[in-house]
Amino acid sequence: SQTIHQWPATLVQPVGSPLSLECTVEGTSNPNLYWYRQAAGRGLQLLFYSVGIGQISSEVPQNLSASRPQDRQFILSSKKLLLSDSGFYLCASRTSANTGELFFGEGSRLTVL
């Protein structure tokens, strides 16, 4: 079965500082990978998804970017954080190509001050 590792689990950063959140997946190969953000009262917002190395699709214009340097590695970045970037960031892997079911990591909580 799959395992998704996210780090750091918790992060407090000042406005204007850079960001790097990392996600690695074990137990599968060539997965579709996703970054979601969860803000209070707003449900889950899909930020980026990737179908392969170097292939990134952005769902919402953001102060954020994503990269996939390796098959099972997905990175979320920002050059300058905004207060509105605060939230709970979830990495997910698609478990089945046919059903669209996702498997989630434990999340990274970002607070921008």
Added chain:
Amino acid sequence: AQSVTQLDSQVPVFEEAPVELRCNYSSSVSVYLFWYVQYPNQGLQLLLKYLSGSTLVKGINGFEAEFNKSQTSFHLRKPSVHISDTAEYFCAVTSGAGSYQLTFGKGTKLSVIP
């Protein structure tokens, strides 16, 4: 385009009482439906899923859901809740094969009162 509406943002219920969390979806094609649970400061865990076949789907922790195509609903039920069921529950829909997106509702916070 597909969308999901979870009609209740918060549902308080007493321990050992039954509960129903409502979910309606809209899609122009056949769908696959999911319920996920999220405990505080954790990721989402799959509770159950409807792909095809029987419209009554049973999941983990005693939960079940019924797919109703005519009403475009996929309500989640449990006959007797426990304190440990306190969590946020998300309904999600995808049009399946070839679709890269799983669309989520805004979530329902279930609070079980002792």
